[in-house]
Amino acid sequence: MSGRTPVCLTIATSDSGGGAGIQADLKAFAAAGVHGTSAIVGLTAQNTVAVTRIVQIDPETIVEQVRAVVEDLGVDAVKIGMVGTSTTIDAVARALELVPADVPVVLDPVMVAESGARLLEVEAHRALVERLLPRTTVVTPNLPEARALVGGPAARGDARGAAGSAGDDAEQLAAAIAALGPANVLITGGHRDRAEDLLRQSDGTLTVLHGERHPDGAAHGSGCTHSSTLAAQLALGHDLVSAARAARAIAGEAVRQGLRDVGRGAGPVDVLGLPELRLRSAATVEAVAPSVVERVGAP
Numbered sequence: 032m033s034g035r036t037p038v039c040l041t042i043a044t045s046d047s048g049g050g051a052g053i054q055a056d057l058k059a060f061a062a063a064g065v066h067g068t069s070a071i072v073g074l075t076a077q078n079t080v081a082v083t084r085i086v087q088i089d090p091e092t093i094v095e096q097v098r099a100v101v102e103d104l105g106v107d108a109v110k111i112g113m114v115g116t117s118t119t120i121d122a123v124a125r126a127l128e129l130v131p132a133d134v135p136v137v138l139d140p141v142m143v144a145e146s147g148a149r150l151l152e153v154e155a156h157r158a159l160v161e162r163l164l165p166r167t168t169v170v171t172p173n174l175p176e177a178r179a180l181v182g183g184p185a186a187r188g189d190a191r192g193a194a195g196s197a198g199d200d201a202e203q204l205a206a207a208i209a210a211l212g213p214a215n216v217l218i219t220g221g222h223r224d225r226a227e228d229l230l231r232q233s234d235g236t237l238t239v240l241h242g243e244r245h246p247d248g249a250a251h252g253s254g255c256t257h258s259s260t261l262a263a264q265l266a267l268g269h270d271l272v273s274a275a276r277a278a279r280a281i282a283g284e285a286v287r288q289g290l291r292d293v294g295r296g297a298g299p300v301d302v303l304g305l306p307e308l309r310l311r312s313a314a315t316v317e318a319v320a321p322s323v324v325e326r327v328g329a330p
């Protein structure tokens with residue numbers, strides 16, 4: 032990698048609760064040391080227990096946001112998150128034509144929130160498969176989303192699904208999804224017994240990415256954090272297996288140190304290590320600007 036700061040672009044939806052979506056993506060980019068940019072395709076009124084409203088951004092504004100970023104800052108990797116409707120998917124597909132063909136695209140096929148709300152209209156599944164998967168470098172479904180992509184039961188409205196058993200169908204699902212056009216498939220492990228991610232590369236090679244399962248309770252945004260970290264690692268120039276390993280480790284750590292004291296539902300993951308940052312920023316202000324501290328403290 033050259034000395035230039037890598038730039039990542041998230042094309043996704045805002046989560047007003049700050050746990051998932053655009054907000055999680057920008058935090059994951061920052062944690063990885065890349066510059067984060069965004070094309071916001073929709074807004075959710077969302078907290079840790081519910082999604083109460085979803086609004087889509089108009090298609091031309093979506094395309095224009097991507098154009099503005101590509102033409103000036105350049106893009107080293109793209110992450111696509113919640114896209115919501117087929118009209119938005121169509122705009123995202125048009126916007127991707129502005130991104131150079133050799134730039135990796137990570138697609139997180141977001142369908143259902145941790146709180147249970149549906150985030151992708153059922154009629155939009157087909158558009159996601161037909162318009163976005165063929166331009167995708169790595170698609171990162173969780174197990175229920177993987178089933179839905181190949182037309183399984185999750186497509187009928189239970190995309191959250193049950194945790195897979197030790198003998199779940201991840202390998203067969205990865206092969207079936209690969210046939211739909213993405214270069215590589217990474218089935219994430221949050222819904223699998225051992226929280227193992229499974230990577231299927233374009234040549235059919237399978238790699239299991241092991242990691243500890245941490246107690247649930249603060250996993251809101253784990254999928255967004257995972258896919259954004261993966262995009263950032265690719266932007267940094269790492270090969271796919273190393274990038275997938277880093278994404279598994281960092282998403283797992285973000286769940287482990289997740290904010291169980293924030294919200295009444297599943298708390299947001301913490302990819303930045305906020306308690307440590309709080310301590311560090313207090314010490315830094317003392318160290319670099321004692322006069323400011325004195326002035327703030329003065330009557």
Ligand SMILES: Nc1ncnc2c1ncn2[C@@H]1O[C@H](COP(=O)(O)OP(=O)(O)O)[C@@H](O)[C@H]1O
Nearest residue numbers: 173219220221222244245253254257279282283
């Ligand atoms: N409880 C957990 N402990 C450790 N890692 C987890 C846990 N839940 C999810 N992960 C990791 O976080 C990433 C996102 O996984 P997943 O939960 O499957 O996605 P989503 O949030 O889209 O449902 C994966 O790398 C997964 O292995």
Ligand SMILES: Cc1ncc(COP(=O)(O)OP(=O)(O)O)c(N)n1
Nearest residue numbers: 051052113144145251252253254255
């Ligand atoms: C606006 C928005 N985008 C994505 C999600 C889903 O986030 P994800 O990390 O995939 O999964 P959960 O944390 O919700 O399980 C969302 N809720 N909102």
